[in-house]
Amino acid sequence: MQLSFRIFAVIAALAGVAAYVILNGADSKPVPDGIVFGNGRLEAVEVDIETKIAGRVDKIMVREGDLVKEGEHLARIDSAQLRAQLLRAEAEIASAQSLVAQAQAQITQTEAQLRLAERELERASALVERGHTSQETYDTKLSQRDVAKATLDASKATLISRERNVDAAVAAKQEVETQISDCELLSPTLGRVLYRLTEPGEVLTSGGKVLTLINLDEVYMEIFLPALEAHRLAIGSEARIVIDGTDFAIPANVIFVSPQAQFTPKQVETASEREKLMFRIKVRVPTELVKRHIEFVKTGIRGVAYVRPGIDPPDWPDWLQKRFTPPEKQTSGS
8 A cells, every 4th residue: 555655656746747847848948037938930921922914824833842032933824815915006006106107297298388388478478569469369378378387287286196196005015015024923022832722724813823922031930928028128129039849049139019918808907917918029030041041941830939128138048149050961972
């Protein structure tokens, strides 16, 4: 009976140790006063790559998991019909330009007629004064001059109208060119392909999703801190992220402190209730650091973010100063 009690006591002690390890972490390290921390996971903004125009998917250049650079071609929508429209738009521009040339020639001809009519009117006026011609002849020359002037004004108006037609045709061509350009789907950012949502040959409507990327320019971790700790933080406060199962710290900075508390009612009356207020904090890994270690960046993995306030911050402990060192690449002969 005594032996059984001792075995039970040992089991209970081991269970207590196990519970302590689970709750506190087997490799937990002391955190200096003033440094606050919270659990979270690495996240990144998801970007949907969508078609701006309806059409058939011609080609997709990437697969799930591929790393893509900003401006890299991701997919293409078939543009054969649009290219036919482009040829028609170019033909309409050429036709409109020929009408402009015709209007310009008409203006040149009308200007010559107007100059001739003005000279003949001057001669008729002189002859009328000397009595060598009739008033009727003068009136005829005057009418011819006025008709030539009106014809010139009409020709100039026609030229302006036809030039506007050229502008409209050029705009139509540019619109088609823009649509053709929209058929090429480019990566808006440095990222990794998360989902491939369609395949070549499928017909998509405007706004149809083709791919989903993870924006690796925006890698962050969200944690929740009590009000008494959150109010001491400032935008830009230094942070360290320690991924579960690692012994190095990733430098980061606070980029967001929620202006609203969560997990509590809107109205709080007592001090104990106010202590339950939790604020969402976002710490971001610098883009330059992400790019240097891009092959090792993974979202969704969990860890702990440690933050020190912007006012009179304590020193980081040594175990939060250790930086990540990528393993050396293996050579082909090794």
